[in-house]
Amino acid sequence: xxxxxxxxxxxxxxxxxxxxxxxxxxxxxxxxxxxxxxxxxxxxxxxxxxxxxxxxxxxxxxxxxxxxxxxxxxxxxxxxxxxxxxxxxxxxxxxxxxxxxxxxxxxxxxxxxxxxxxxxxxxxxxxxxxxxxxxxxxxxxxxxxxxxxxxxxxxxxxxxxxxxxxxxxxxxxxxxxxxxxxxxxxxxxxxxxxxxxxxxxxxxxxxxxxxxxxxxxxxxxxxxxxxxxxxxxxxxxxxxxxxxxxxxxxxxxxxxxxxxxxxxxxxxxxxxxxxxxxxxxxxxxxxxxxxxxx
Numbered sequence: 490x491x492x493x494x495x496x497x498x499x500x501x502x503x504x505x506x507x508x509x510x511x512x513x514x515x516x517x518x519x520x521x522x523x524x525x526x527x528x529x530x531x532x533x534x535x536x537x538x539x540x541x542x543x544x545x546x547x548x549x550x551x552x553x554x555x556x557x558x559x560x561x562x563x564x565x566x567x568x569x570x571x572x573x574x575x576x577x578x579x580x581x582x583x584x585x586x587x588x589x590x591x592x593x594x595x596x597x598x599x600x601x602x603x604x605x606x607x608x609x610x611x612x613x614x615x616x617x618x619x620x621x622x623x624x625x626x627x628x629x630x631x632x633x634x635x636x637x638x639x640x641x642x643x644x645x646x647x648x649x650x651x652x653x654x655x656x657x658x659x660x661x662x663x664x665x666x667x668x669x670x671x672x673x674x675x676x677x678x679x680x681x682x683x684x685x686x687x688x689x690x691x692x693x694x695x696x697x698x699x700x701x702x703x704x705x706x707x708x709x710x711x712x713x714x715x716x717x718x719x720x721x722x723x724x725x726x727x728x729x730x731x732x733x734x735x736x737x738x739x740x741x742x743x744x745x746x747x748x749x750x751x752x753x754x755x756x757x758x759x760x761x762x763x764x765x766x767x768x769x770x771x772x773x774x775x776x777x778x779x780x781x782x783x
Contacts, residue, residue, distance in 0.1 A: 504730030507722040508738040514719035516745035519595070520753060521708040521715070523587040528705060530698055532584040535712060537693035539580060540685025542713015543720075547679040563676050565668065572664040573681040577688060579657040582650040589647040593758040596746040597636045597766040598651035603736060603773040604629030605659035625775035632768030635761055669727040677724060678717065740770055 522535050563569055586595050608626050637648045668677060700706040726735055743766060750756040758766070 501730040501734050504726040504728070504735055505738055507726035507729070508735050509741050511719045511722035511726065512739060512742040513745055514715040514722070516742055516749060517715050518712055518719065519583070519587065519592055519746065520749045521711055522584050523592060523754070525705065525708055526584065526588045528701070530705075530709075531693075531696040532581060532588070533689050533692035533696050534698065535584045535709070536577070536581050537686065537689040538709045539584075539712040539716050540577065540682050540689065542682075542710060543678065543717040544682030544686045544713075546714065546717045547675065547682045550675050551679055563672050563680075565672050566680075568664060568668060569672060569677055569680045570684060572661055572668065572677070573684045575657045575661040575664070576681060577685045579654040579661070580685070581689075582654045582657075586647045586650040586654075589645055590651075591756040591758065592746045592750045592754070593743075593756060593766070594636060594648070594762055595651045596743050597758075597762060597769060598633055598648065599655045599658065600740065600743060600766070600769055600773065601629050601633050601652075602655040602658040602662065603739070603776060604769070605656055606662055607776045609659055609663060622776055625772040628775070629769050629772030632765045632772060635765030635768060637765075638761065665724060665727065669724070674721060674724040674728075678720060681720065682713075682717070737774060740773070743770070 518539070522539075525535055526532065583595065583599075604626055607622055633652070637652075638644055700709060747758065750758075
């Protein structure tokens with residue numbers, strides 16, 4: 490018997506708390522990945538460890554009540570796999586970008602994702618977009634240009650990767666909303682870990698570098714544990730509160746990242762990165778406010 494999806498409950502405070510902790514875990518994943526990337530570990534090895542650990546925990550969570558194959562099935566397999574592929578590709582792009590860019594720049598660009606969600610809602614879901622939300626979309630993309638400065642000396646080609654990642658995460662978000670309440674969190678987690686592990690295993694073996702210290706080993710293992718924990722909380726948060734309630738709290742990630750970047754790597758964002766990030770956040774909050782009124 491397949492794992493049943495839990496019914497959606499109305500407990501917004503719990504959903505908000507889950508979002509705050511989930512994004513803390515995601516920040517720790519990025520900080521750990523940057524540390525390891527700077528130490529010379531290849532991106533494919535990091536992505537493999539991220540999803541292999543995720544897979545082991547997911548199998549354990551489902552198998553604790555029995556290993557019958559029916560428990561691993563879902564009637565929405567293609568949606569679940571497409572959702573997983575989007576996140577896996579975004580993770581790979583993110584880990585590559587971490588070798589070249591400060592965490593603050595990557596997080597600022599990637600947080601144009603809610604703006605892209607709004608744009609995709611119009612093009613894919615055929616929702617009506619009013620002048621306020623159109624203005625917010627244009628404002629958000631202006632903020633991205635301020636951060637990237639494509640014609641300035643600070644531009645790096647790796648900045649293209651976070652733009653793809655933001656688009657992939659926007660589609661991932663739409664699919665997460667679609668699957669919430671109809672496919673169990675544990676099932677979504679299982680397929681995410683399995684697909685990520687299988688796709689990256691050959692490349693990880695080819696480029697593999699043995700861990701050089703106990704700290705490196707702990708961080709490599711922690712990629713999977715914290716990644717699993719973050720997505721477990723993120724997916725479950727949508728069971729307790731609607732997306733419009735949860736959306737503003739995703740920006741806690743940028744606070745975590747800015748703090749860790751300064752404390753661990755000594756990276757202080759320049760004036761234009763801060764301005765661009767604030768513009769992106771403002772545009773996302775405008776969209777959120779209009780969604781609430783809607």
